[in-house]
Amino acid sequence: MPLLLLMRLLHTPLPVRVVEPEEIRDVSVLIATGLIEAEIAALKPTRSYAASSTATVTGITDDGLAEIAKMDDVPRFVKTSMRFARGFRLM
Structure with missing residues (x-):
């Protein structure tokens, strides 16, 4: 769910x-709704569709922070772990 990802991003050092x-x-939905800043890398297109291989989230927008502020039960989301690539550094 995109909003759960947004909440987890708040507690993750960015970029990720x-x-x-x-x-x-979920990242693509959050980009489309203006809640985060991120780039999605695509593999080579196969036919008319290009599968996404990774996304790099660089920030949460002011609208994203406002959306987080509307959510209840913040402690429940803080304990959720993410499956991000380990050891990634943005150059």
């Missing part, structure tokens, strides 16, 4: 690379 396909889809 997202590698799980379901989380990359």
